[in-house]
Amino acid sequence: MxxxxxxxxxxxxxxYIHMNDVDQFVIYSGLSFKQFFSSVEPMKNVLLLKHGYEDGSFNMHTQFDFIGTEDMKPFLKKLSDMQGDLCWIDFSSEKNVNQLSPMEQAELLYFSHKREPLGLPFFGKLQNRYAYYSSNTDKMTKVYFRFLGxxxxxxxxxxxxxxxxxxxxxxxxxxxxxxxxxxxxxxxxxxxxxxxxxxxxxxxxxxxxxxxxxxxxxxxxxxxxxxxxxxxxxxxxxxxxxxxxxxx
Known part of the structure; x- marks a missing residue:
């Protein structure tokens, strides 16, 4: 038979997975942010570079919104209702965000606009493991990994x-x-x-x-x-x- x-x-x-091991990013399709968040090591904070979320905290130094650990659950809950692209980078503490230079802030803006960084998007001050960009329209998520494994x-x-x-x-x-x-x-x-x-x-x-x-x-x-x-x-x-x- x-x-x-x-x-x-x-x-x-x-x-769907497409890996670029030289530039340390992976393009996914079929992966939501909720799935991503529940499948990686817990993140302390997320600096929002492009988003449609209205209830985040505000960092005066960079003028970016951010999500702290205690606000992550409400953020995840409202994600399904949000339209548009989502771009963020994780960070260890707001004190370190306040140390970002104008050039480093410009690099973050470039990443949020172009979907790619000027160089590898990992900052010693932020101690970030990820740099994340997703587009509902294109059905894709692009993640830069400090550790590709x-x-x-x-x-x-x-x-x-x-x-x-x-x-x-x-x-x-x-x-x-x-x-x-x-x-x-x-x-x-x-x-x-x-x-x-x-x-x-x-x-x-x-x-x-x-x-x-x-x-x-x-x-x-x-x-x-x-x-x-x-x-x-x-x-x-x-x-x-x-x-x-x-x-x-």
């Missing part, structure tokens, strides 16, 4: 959380036993970095008649605009995958 071809309904989640850790945490939530719909004992829940290690995703550098679609699914999950990876080197991936998704899934990661 011929093997049944998967359709979009057979997958739990799709994530954080990108694979992000994806790992995101997929593991989805699997855990899926398994959480099962029995009480399954929820109690985390050892029984399939997980993926970031080291495994790191071995697939060559695909990400070409541009790739990661598709998560649960295997039939099995407790295992799988990630199909398809190289999409000819896509220059991430939003086009979703227009062609059904046709893309008809193509054979380049790599299959089994999660158990």
């Amino acid at each position: 011929a093997k049944k071809m998967k359709t979009t309904d057979d997958f739990m989640y799709h994530l 954080d990108s694979e850790q992000l994806t790992t945490n995101l997929l593991n959380k989805m699997i855990e939530e899926k398994e959480g719909n099962g029995s009480f004992w399954r929820r109690k036993s985390k050892q029984a829940i399939p997980t993926i290690d970031p080291v495994v995703l790191r071995t697939c970095r060559p695909y990400a550098k070409e541009g790739a679609l990661l598709s998560l699914f649960k295997m039939e008649k099995s407790a295992q999950y799988g990630i199909e990876i398809r190289t999409l080197a000819h896509y220059n605009f991430p939003d086009e991936v979703w227009d062609d998704l059904e046709e893309i899934l008809k193509q054979g995958y380049d790599e299959l990661i089994q999660i158990n």
